Amino acid sequence: MKRIWQMMSALCLSLLLCGQVWAQHDGPYVGVYLGMNSLVTAESRDDQGSFNLEYDPALQGSVVLGWDFKPRNSVGEGRVEVEYARRSNQLNEAEFLEGKVKGDGNLTVDSLLLSSYGVYRTPSRWTPYFGVGLGAARITADALQVSGQPLANDDAIVFAYQLGVGVDFALTSYLSLDLGYRFFNTTRPRLTEANGSKFHTEYLSNSAILGLRMGF
Amino acid sequence: MKNLFWGGIVLLAALAGCGSNESPTRPNDFTPLTSIEIVVKPPAIAQGTSTPLQALGNFSGLFTRDITAQVVWASSTQTIADFILPANRVKGINPGTATVTATMGTITASHVLTVTDASVTAMDIAPLAPSTPKGLPQQFAVFGKFSSATTTKTTQDLTFDANWASSDPAVASISNAVGSNGLAHALALGTTTITATFGTVSDSTQMKVIDPVLQSIAVMPTNLSLLTLSTGSFAATGRYSDGSTQDITSQVTWTSDPAIATIAGGVVSNLVQGTTSIGATLAGFSGSATLKVTGGNLTSIALTPANPTLVSGTSMPVTATGSFSNNTTRDITGKVTWSVDSNIATVDTSGGGNLALLNAKTVAVAQVPTTLSASVGTTVTPGKNNLTVTAPTLKSNSLKITPIAPFNQNLAVGTSGRFKVTGDFSDGTTTTTQDLTINADWTSSDGATATVGNVGLAKGRVTGIAAASVTITATYGGQAIPATVTVTQPTLKESTLGLTISPPSANFSAGTQLQFKATANYTNNSSYDVTEDVVWTISNSNVAILADSTNQPGLVVAVDSGTATLTAAFGGLTQTATLTVP
Numbered sequence: 021m022k023r024i025w026q027m028m029s030a031l032c033l034s035l036l037l038c039g040q041v042w043a044q045h046d047g048p049y050v051g052v053y054l055g056m057n058s059l060v061t062a063e064s065r066d067d068q069g070s071f072n073l074e075y076d077p078a079l080q081g082s083v084v085l086g087w088d089f090k091p092r093n094s095v096g097e098g099r100v101e102v103e104y105a106r107r108s109n110q111l112n113e114a115e116f117l118e119g120k121v122k123g124d125g126n127l128t129v130d131s132l133l134l135s136s137y138g139v140y141r142t143p144s145r146w147t148p149y150f151g152v153g154l155g156a157a158r159i160t161a162d163a164l165q166v167s168g169q170p171l172a173n174d175d176a177i178v179f180a181y182q183l184g185v186g187v188d189f190a191l192t193s194y195l196s197l198d199l200g201y202r203f204f205n206t207t208r209p210r211l212t213e214a215n216g217s218k219f220h221t222e223y224l225s226n227s228a229i230l231g232l233r234m235g236f
Numbered sequence: 237m238k239n240l241f242w243g244g245i246v247l248l249a250a251l252a253g254c255g256s257n258e259s260p261t262r263p264n265d266f267t268p269l270t271s272i273e274i275v276v277k278p279p280a281i282a283q284g285t286s287t288p289l290q291a292l293g294n295f296s297g298l299f300t301r302d303i304t305a306q307v308v309w310a311s312s313t314q315t316i317a318d319f320i321l322p323a324n325r326v327k328g329i330n331p332g333t334a335t336v337t338a339t340m341g342t343i344t345a346s347h348v349l350t351v352t353d354a355s356v357t358a359m360d361i362a363p364l365a366p367s368t369p370k371g372l373p374q375q376f377a378v379f380g381k382f383s384s385a386t387t388t389k390t391t392q393d394l395t396f397d398a399n400w401a402s403s404d405p406a407v408a409s410i411s412n413a414v415g416s417n418g419l420a421h422a423l424a425l426g427t428t429t430i431t432a433t434f435g436t437v438s439d440s441t442q443m444k445v446i447d448p449v450l451q452s453i454a455v456m457p458t459n460l461s462l463l464t465l466s467t468g469s470f471a472a473t474g475r476y477s478d479g480s481t482q483d484i485t486s487q488v489t490w491t492s493d494p495a496i497a498t499i500a501g502g503v504v505s506n507l508v509q510g511t512t513s514i515g516a517t518l519a520g521f522s523g524s525a526t527l528k529v530t531g532g533n534l535t536s537i538a539l540t541p542a543n544p545t546l547v548s549g550t551s552m553p554v555t556a557t558g559s560f561s562n563n564t565t566r567d568i569t570g571k572v573t574w575s576v577d578s579n580i581a582t583v584d585t586s587g588g589g590n591l592a593l594l595n596a597k598t599v600a601v602a603q604v605p606t607t608l609s610a611s612v613g614t615t616v617t618p619g620k621n622n623l624t625v626t627a628p629t630l631k632s633n634s635l636k637i638t639p640i641a642p643f644n645q646n647l648a649v650g651t652s653g654r655f656k657v658t659g660d661f662s663d664g665t666t667t668t669t670q671d672l673t674i675n676a677d678w679t680s681s682d683g684a685t686a687t688v689g690n691v692g693l694a695k696g697r698v699t700g701i702a703a704a705s706v707t708i709t710a711t712y713g714g715q716a717i718p719a720t721v722t723v724t725q726p727t728l729k730e731s732t733l734g735l736t737i738s739p740p741s742a743n744f745s746a747g748t749q750l751q752f753k754a755t756a757n758y759t760n761n762s763s764y765d766v767t768e769d770v771v772w773t774i775s776n777s778n779v780a781i782l783a784d785s786t787n788q789p790g791l792v793v794a795v796d797s798g799t800a801t802l803t804a805a806f807g808g809l810t811q812t813a814t815l816t817v818p
Contacts (some may be wrong), residue, residue: 063258065262066262068262068263068265069260069261069262069263070258070260070261070262071260071261071262071264072258072260114264114266115260116260116262116263116264116266117260117261117262117263117264118263118264118295118298118299118301119264119298119299121264121266121267121298166264166266166267167264167266167267167268167295167296167298168268169266169267169268171266
């Protein structure tokens with residue numbers, strides 16, 4: 021992991037030295053992203069009260085298929101894309117009335133979002149952007165355990181949205197590097213506990229991502 | 237585009253910090269129970285007595301929890317020790333030892349309980365001679381001293397096992413029910429004897445029930461909106477331990493933000509626009525309400541009519557209009573302090589509300605103006621006018637009587653209209669005309685047909701009583717002037733057609749005033765202005781109020797944001813208008 025970050029940092033530093041105006045791509049593109057995500061402590065609630073679930077940070081990956089708008093077109097500066105992403109985080113601890121206990125199992129989220137990004141054109145290769153995406157997510161509690169005892173093994177489909185900010189660096193007219201941040205949130209999934217009762221939990225993720233987009 | 241972009245960045249930064257982190261309330265029933273500890277106090281009990289047991293669960297060594305209510309209790313030898321209600325209470329039946337167990341799932345804990353043959357020798361009840369306010373509970377406890385030939389002296393809590401009695405249950409009752417043993421309730425003033433008995437031994441104490449004590453204070457209204465320059469009242473109600481309530485407005489200590497309002501005896505005054513909490517405190521208890529002052533702060537005062545001239549011995553109404561910091565104006569005649577040279581004139585405010593009558597004294601005075609002023613406090617410049625009092629002579633046959641529109645000398649029964657009367661005065665060179673309505677003497681030739689007001693602002697107002705014609709006469713300075721009024725008795729149209737309000741609704745800002753007009757419509761297609769004849773009411777005084785229901789019928793002042801209903805009632809009909817204050 022450390023080696024990957026070192027390579028990415030070196031690549032970014034070299035790109036900082038580039039400054040000439042670059043022709044903007046327009047038309048279809050595909051992209052692939054890799055990043056780290058961290059979940060906010062998830063406040064959960066069932067008919068006995070509330071409890072908190074804390075997850076470990078984890079890798080996430082996504083692929084996108086989109087369309088770059090032609091610069092200065094009537095729709096606006098930016099792009100639209102469909103993004104499939106997958107995040108899977110291991111349950112680290114669960115906090116109840118009596119205190120924290122060890123957790124286990126994974127919470128996995130597969131999301132499909134339609135996103136729109138507005139860009140801020142600069143004379144250089146660097147293009148900052150900001151965007152929002154809406155869609156659905158399937159949240160899977162994969163053998164979640166508390167103190168070695170089963171908590172939940174269930175899934176639910178919920179509404180999801182994402183806000184993103186970042187900067188593109190044009191490697192060529194058709195190839196660009198994307199360094200960004202994503203705020204991902206869903207409505208509260210309702211999952212079934214091992215004893216049959218239901219609980220709601222929250223899902224809120226902060227992610228740092230690095231991706232490569234290729235136009236054609 | 238740039239602003240939108242950076243706005244998005246800020247939004248994202250804010251959202252990144254989202255997420256709740258409340259303290260958990262759910263017990264952990266996932267972690268397995270690994271052991272149970274039975275807690276017994278005392279370690280041995282005398283036969284015939286009982287004691288509660290406690291079960292503490294150890295969950296995988298991670299935490300402990302009281303599981304007394306979750307375990308199943310059992311005794312190995314029920315002839316020695318057996319469980320009674322509530323489920324965790326064990327009673328000694330006969331001397332000996334028994335093993336008591338607490339079981340939850342597959343985990344069981346046991347304890348060997350000793351039942352002794354000791355017998356009670358004395359009892360001590362506590363507390364001794366308590367004084368309890370009426371309506372409150374009083375928990376008693378009793379401890380027994382035990383001994384026998386084979387055991388040492390011990391003391392044991394017998395509150396659960398003793399039988400409780402009150403010598404006068406009307407003064408205080410006492411419970412023998414499981415879970416509330418020894419709990420007395422003070423019911424009436426007086427004294428009763430509380431006795432606890434166990435076997436053949438007992439102990440007693442006096443319980444005195446005293447006056448109920450304050451439990452809470454409620455301040456009403458909980459939310460009050462008032463205009464600046466006005467006053468309002470709050471009331472404090474105390475709730476006592478016996479459930480009774482009492483008006484304690486005069487007993488509490490009132491507090492407010494003095495920058496917004498001062499309060500004494502529940503009455504707020506010296507209002508400045510803003511919001512303050514109103515507090516009422518007594519005997520360690522407090523209640524609160526919210527006061528919102530609206531309508532802007534007074535910035536200036538203007539008087540009308542401007543620089544009046546009055547004939548000696550005559551009168552006229554004067555009005556003070558305030559301008560406020562929220563760019564509104566309203567009639568504040570009744571809120572100002574009037575001053576004028578008392579040798580020349582007086583201002584009579586005895587009519588109340590926004591009525592002030594300027595009376596020129598019956599003295600021969602030069603035509604030198606004097607100052608008429610109206611002030612509010614010391615921070616706002618008083619409104620000032622020049623008043624000139626003259627002493628001319630009333631010319632002969634100069635009185636004129638005129639109906640004030642829309643009155644046309646025709647009335648329906650129950651409606652009213654106004655006349656005014658004027659006279660011409662001369663000082664030998666100049667003739668001036670003076671309104672004498674307030675100074676004239678008004679009479680009706682037939683009070684059964686129509687009456688005419690002859691006091692204050694009611695002077696000249698004719699009200700139809702029965703269908704016929706009548707002569708109204710105004711007399712002043714030895715001269716009389718008559719006018720004929722015809723009264724008819726048409727039938728009001730039914731339902732909402734018979735009475736209309738104009739405007740039918742209003743949207744006006746706090747501090748502004750609006751005049752509403754009511755019209756009665758009859759089946760013969762005649763209509764009469766009945767603004768002065770209807771009864772006006774407003775559903776919510778926090779939204780709007782009537783400026784002066786006596787002297788200014790239909791004049792409404794907006795107070796605070798909200799919606800209220802203005803209602804006019806006349807001849808058995810009602811009509812409403814919606815008042816909206818943004």
